[in-house]
Amino acid sequence: MWVKNCWYVIAWEHEIPANGLFARTALGEPIVVFRTTEGFTALHDRCCHRAAPLSKGRHEGDAVRCGYHGLKFNALGQCTEVPGMEKAPPHLQVRRYPLALKNKWLFVWMGDAEKADEALLPDNFSNDSVDWKNIPGYLHYDTPYLLICDNLMDFSHLSYVHEKTLGGSTAIAQARPTIEPVTARGQRGFKVSRHVPDVPPPAYHRHMRQFTGNVDRWFIYEFLLPGTLLMHSGSRRVGGDPARDMDEAVLLHSCQTLTPETETTTHYFFQQSHHAACGDAGVTEAIYNNLIVAFNEDRDMISAQAQAIARAPHLTFVPLHFDGALNSFRQLLAAESAAEGQA
Amino acid sequence: MWVKNCWYVIAWEHEIPANGLFARTALGEPIVVFRTTEGFTALHDRCCHRAAPLSKGRHEGDAVRCGYHGLKFNALGQCTEVPGMEKAPPHLQVRRYPLALKNKWLFVWMGDAEKADEALLPDNFSNDSVDWKNIPGYLHYDTPYLLICDNLMDFSHLSYVHEKTLGGSTAIAQARPTIEPVTARGQRGFKVSRHVPDVPPPAYHRHMRQFTGNVDRWFIYEFLLPGTLLMHSGSRRVGGDPARDMDEAVLLHSCQTLTPETETTTHYFFQQSHHAACGDAGVTEAIYNNLIVAFNEDRDMISAQAQAIARAPHLTFVPLHFDGALNSFRQLLAAESAAEGQA
Amino acid sequence: MWVKNCWYVIAWEHEIPANGLFARTALGEPIVVFRTTEGFTALHDRCCHRAAPLSKGRHEGDAVRCGYHGLKFNALGQCTEVPGMEKAPPHLQVRRYPLALKNKWLFVWMGDAEKADEALLPDNFSNDSVDWKNIPGYLHYDTPYLLICDNLMDFSHLSYVHEKTLGGSTAIAQARPTIEPVTARGQRGFKVSRHVPDVPPPAYHRHMRQFTGNVDRWFIYEFLLPGTLLMHSGSRRVGGDPARDMDEAVLLHSCQTLTPETETTTHYFFQQSHHAACGDAGVTEAIYNNLIVAFNEDRDMISAQAQAIARAPHLTFVPLHFDGALNSFRQLLAAESAAEGQA
Numbered sequence A, B, C: 001m002w003v004k005n006c007w008y009v010i011a012w013e014h015e016i017p018a019n020g021l022f023a024r025t026a027l028g029e030p031i032v033v034f035r036t037t038e039g040f041t042a043l044h045d046r047c048c049h050r051a052a053p054l055s056k057g058r059h060e061g062d063a064v065r066c067g068y069h070g071l072k073f074n075a076l077g078q079c080t081e082v083p084g085m086e087k088a089p090p091h092l093q094v095r096r097y098p099l100a101l102k103n104k105w106l107f108v109w110m111g112d113a114e115k116a117d118e119a120l121l122p123d124n125f126s127n128d129s130v131d132w133k134n135i136p137g138y139l140h141y142d143t144p145y146l147l148i149c150d151n152l153m154d155f156s157h158l159s160y161v162h163e164k165t166l167g168g169s170t171a172i173a174q175a176r177p178t179i180e181p182v183t184a185r186g187q188r189g190f191k192v193s194r195h196v197p198d199v200p201p202p203a204y205h206r207h208m209r210q211f212t213g214n215v216d217r218w219f220i221y222e223f224l225l226p227g228t229l230l231m232h233s234g235s236r237r238v239g240g241d242p243a244r245d246m247d248e249a250v251l252l253h254s255c256q257t258l259t260p261e262t263e264t265t266t267h268y269f270f271q272q273s274h275h276a277a278c279g280d281a282g283v284t285e286a287i288y289n290n291l292i293v294a295f296n297e298d299r300d301m302i303s304a305q306a307q308a309i310a311r312a313p314h315l316t317f318v319p320l321h322f323d324g325a326l327n328s329f330r331q332l333l334a335a336e337s338a339a340e341g342q343a
Helices: A145-153 A155-159 A242-248 A281-311 A321-342 B145-153 B155-159 B242-248 B281-311 B321-342 C145-153 C155-159 C242-248 C281-311 C321-342
Strands: A007-012 A022-026 A029-036 A039-044 A058-060 A063-065 A079-081 A099-102 A105-109 A137-141 A178-182 A189-199 A215-224 A228-237 A250-260 A266-275 B007-012 B022-026 B029-036 B039-044 B058-060 B063-065 B079-081 B099-102 B105-109 B137-141 B178-182 B189-199 B215-224 B228-237 B250-260 B266-275 C007-012 C022-026 C029-036 C039-044 C058-060 C063-065 C079-081 C099-102 C105-109 C137-141 C178-182 C189-199 C215-224 C228-237 C250-260 C266-275
Touching (some): A007 A029, A039 A099, A145 A215, A145 A250, B007 B029, B007 B266, B039 B099, B137 B281, B145 B250, B145 B321, B266 B281, C007 C022, C007 C250, C007 C266, C145 C250, C178 C321, C266 C281
Antiparallel strands (some): A137 A266, A178 A189, A215 A228, B007 B105, B029 B039, B058 B063, B178 B189, B189 B215, C007 C105, C022 C029, C137 C266, C178 C189, C215 C228, C250 C266
16 A cells, blocks of 8 residues: 655665666666766666666666667656667657655655656755754665554654663653644645653763753654654753753754555665754764664564564454554555545 | 364473563464463463564563563453553453473463363473483474374384484384374374384494394384374393393383474474483483484475475375374374364 | 477486486476486486485485385386385386487476487587587576577677677677578477677687687577577688688587476576687686676576566566567467467
8 A cells, every 4th residue: 555646765865876877666666766967867677678677787878778688768768779770669668757856865756747746845954954963874674664654653662662772761652642634735644742751861862961860852743645754852851941952952853754665665764863063973973873773673673563464464453542643644545545546 | 284272382491581581483373481470371472452572572570561562461461551541451462372381391272272171281201200311302394294293103214214313224114013093081193003123223222222233123102183292112132031121121202292383384392211220411412412313304304395295286195004104193183173173 | 388398408417426316307397317227317306105305315226215215216217116015016106207318418308208209309519529619507597488588589688788798799789680480300499690790809709719800790590499599600800711710710609408497497508619629728718707707697687687577577578679589489489388288
């Protein structure tokens, strides 16, 4: 169950070589990305002649040449050369995907090209702002993407999965978030706000501030189709002055986004930024290292969950209060997917 | 084809950590085992909330806490705590399996809990008797369990598969065993008795006795549902005095038992004991090492056989005299399994 | 889609041990090959008793003994001994495949034994002629055999897949071959002739001749059922004298043949010979090494193609002029396969 009329991250900008071809699969479709004089292009990574992956061919200027029989395709996906023919037949072409670059991420639009609207790109502003610092992240999951959406829609798991990394207190699980629909700017998703008062700061917050006692923590995020989390989070000493946040608080902005690779595997792109005023390069690295440990904790648990489900797909879940946001997102996804199927 | 109303070995007692959770799958069902103040408990290794394996959580006293969202289950499988709720809903529970400890093995009852009867546990007495010595054994098979039952029901293979380990003479294959049904004590299975007169002793018997010539060998075993072999075997010099066995004979008692893990994989627990009066620790180790070599010979052959069958499932077998006992066991198993299906 | 009434290479002669059993699968059927006093025999590698592979047993004289229960089969596949029985029942036998040795290759006939005709064996003469030199080759493919047939039926790929090994010029792709049916000697297939005038010699030709300028190249081959390429190829300086070939030209003869292992995997046997008058042992080795690199280029591309097809089997190909020969061969194969199915 995927929504196709969406922007999906296909790569970090820096992953695309200056000269060369980059291959990654999204929504079950193999895609080749390469640089052109105009920027980038994304084509179906399958020669229309006999299915050879174009990414195994050669990058020639603004075009790609198939490495099997030498057909050449331009940045629009049109075949411009067939060895041994004077003129390439006009019906020879491969699909071109709308592509956009924003905040260091390359997005492809997997559905109807006419609906591709760059206004729908998520606002991952901290990823290329001088005011914010991060290290780019990527993980591959051998699990369906929906189980990772579930995880991101319910931060109660921080208390247990991430007890020693992002969590640090069972109060996170006990706090009840508020959940509101997001419809502004054409986006479709939910805003989840969770406040956790008077808890010990997690270790990675102490890299940034010299807290001596407990803190108030917050996690305010939007989770948008197809699977993008945009979050402001942080901590402040209990009773701290909101007006002096920049001097006293931990302020983080992060973005995590999911691109289904296949029905059972997923790409996970992420960055967690700290405000530049709050920590040096050592802090940037410490935050990243902590996040990698934490995201491997997630992946380990979600992989185990996915295997358990695959082993006994007939067994059902028992819904609990944790599941409000994730079930709302599943319903939204199902409705959008069904609407696309009917269109 | 499995019989569910049976005790299956889930683990050696020593495999269960003092503090921690032990996971193993039986009959396709993931099971978590842990110690309690009363002994042990075995629960379905799948949180009823969203399928996370409980074994990836934490052992807390006599309970297990799910590592994903923090639900806590007691030794009976009842949920006693949900983070953020005052009281856990009573319908939150996971299946608890009847569990029994006998002769160092932990058994679970995979069928109707009301029928679990400890009187049906096999009598693997030599496993924890001061009069008998062994080293505990375990192997994992990537083959269906029925092919291993076949193997254990027909010792003619000792002459060929185990020519240099347990066998040593083609006379074993030539000897015809007697086969009798076993129904005593509620057990269901067959007793197989094979006498092999006047053959050279196999190498591992010579670790125990200084035989100078040929011996008479015997293999007297019961093979009981679901797949448990209990055997007295040994050798005595040709013409030896039965009344002086303990001084002159090799006397072994062994137990091997199969627990299907999935339709295509199997757990194999085993021990082969020698009488304490007959051999020291070096003999115990030599017997074990010989057995490991021999059981890998079996596994190698049975795996090749399983692959051959999987590759051409439409090809049939040609029945021969070897197959009397194994076919009887297959018929018993099919009848019991059908009866359970109808119940 | 396989044609069964054909000779398939099962092994290089030197692969069969002097004492021992050789196992290889062809057309999904496991086959055991061993030497006899008469030469070689090939039997179904599956004991008719309970499916154990005979190749895991023992080679005894002109017979094989099953390693599970000791049944013995002679070179004709007849069971001659069952342990514990006075006389083996006459219905106990395994299939024997017609087998032929020609030019260092062992062939098995996979269809109706009565149709096995050694006159149909391909004429791979250079493989055991003192006038020709080569090093024997074998590769295993994890792809269906038909995709490799396609590759061998269309040498335009030399310009792209083998740009730096066998190719060296885009003129190869631009040249149009002539394609003629082959029906002589009961063979079924096509003759493909491709002439490429006035191109730089590929590096491996320069091992054999001191070309100073461009050459004329040629590739003249038959591609015969089930998947055997027999080729004369070479190069001669532009304007060279055909009458003085042996002094001035590169002359090669090669044979490559495919044996489907399963629906998705293939054995690839090959040799490329140079005329003994043209190059020493160093040249033989250089040609072989170049070929291994080139054939790995093919395998890499064909594997990627096979995966692309498997991932989206509903997507079709767009036929181009390259595909004339390969489509003719696919049609021939389909027709022969259908005819066998109806027979």
